[in-house]
Amino acid sequence: MTEQSLQEEPLVVRGKLEIPYKQFVGSVASKFLIEIRDNKKIFGMRCPECNRVYVPSRSICPKCMCRMDEWVEVSDRGTVLTYTVVNYKEPTHPVEPPFVYGIIQLDGADTGIVHFIAGVDPEELKVGLRVQAVFKAERQGSMLDIKHFKPL
Amino acid sequence: MAERIAITGVGQTYHKSKRKDVNAPELVTEAVEAALKDAQLTMKDIDFVVSGSFEMADGQYLPDMWILPEFGGVGKPGLKLQNAGTTGGVAAGAAFNYAASGMFNNVLCVTWQKMDEGQGAFGRGGGGLSEYWQSQIPMSPITNFARRTFAYLHNSGCTEEHFAITRVKQDQCALKNPYAQLKLNTTVEKVMESMALVWPIRYLHMCPSTAGAAAFIVSPENQAKKVTRKPVWVEDWFCAHVGGAFTMAEDPTLSTLRHGCEVVYKRNGITNVLKDIQAFEVYEPCSPAELRWMEEVGVCEDWTAWKLMEQGKVGIDKEIPFNPSGGVTATNPIGATPVIRIIEAALQIRDDAGEHQVPQTVNRALATAYGGQGENVIFLLRKSL
């Protein structure tokens, strides 16, 4: 075989991976989402050892490695710990750009949650901004049952 | 210079086909909690974390990123490994090597699979095959074992009934293991009547889909002796790869299990397998495989294991204590399955296996991992070094 013929017709095999999945939320995290869906209330879990309140709720304190079972209602108001502005579009974004997301620590919680911040001019955004949750009218048991956080 | 190392704690979940009550991080934490409790350590004592799952079987991507924070497994040195059925095998091997480096006191190895969340059929599908030579033809681990099992029928002179007898033996062992998933109390007739998925492999020959996790802690000698009065020493481990179906086209029965065992036996002076090793936990993804694995591990001559199985010589309290836990045909959370083999071998050495404890003293146990289309990882554990 000559070098010439080796260069002819380099063939390609095309494929596609499809990887369907579901994820069980678990009993504890399900209660967190159900409270938002049914009652527009946000609950955390308090660690019996270090007293930290985890929002979203979780069953184990990763610092103390102990099981938690004390539900604590926290405020729907909180403080922006950090934020950024997204200006580009891609299929995984649930909203049109430009949009803002940040980490918000709710009053009564020791941890922050990631969520959208809307109704604010990007120039007015700052760490420490006080915000409040805006719940959707139709809620399905997901983190997006909170539509976004708006400035107070 | 490598340190002598020992397993100081083991833990696994109660394996089920579905665990809707917990999310993946919570499931994995159950195994970590159990291993820490067994070693009487806390996460503060852990200074290296090896984690692993067969990501595609769960439809997960980088699951360690959101699972390890659940139990405080972050902020420590560590790595994640993924290698299909041998995931737990390479993860355990890595954990052993990191412990043997002497740089860490307590290395945690944690592996899992939550097959109730993914499409297991993908995981059991055509992975590990060359796209241009092989994967357009629907070969899978099931067809791979059908090919091996057909060769076994042809070469050994056994009948399909012997595969069913093997399944019943596996089931009888699983019935005594509180952690096992499938406890069928089945019969030879029921196994033989079950659907031929890819003849001669029948439905009841195959391992199930499992949600489960398994973890252990391994330490260098000085630390291990401080942690536990029952250290399980890691004598050796060896990983043997094979080129999947491509290599098997040359020899349909080729397996690296025999090769891997020969290597570790030679390195550790094992000349009489049944005398030198008192318990075997060998990764058998389907019932007929156990017969060939017995031969390749060296407990009997080629093509004779079916006779021993027929004579009832294989079982927890029998001449050949092969897979006393009930094995993989009872429980298969893929990524964690090799670590379950290591845990079960360690429990046998510690005399802590409970109802499925081998009655004779277990001074040395063999555990293996199988994956892809023929890779094997071999582990030798000892009561004392």
Ligand SMILES: [Zn+2]
């Ligand atoms: Zn705590």
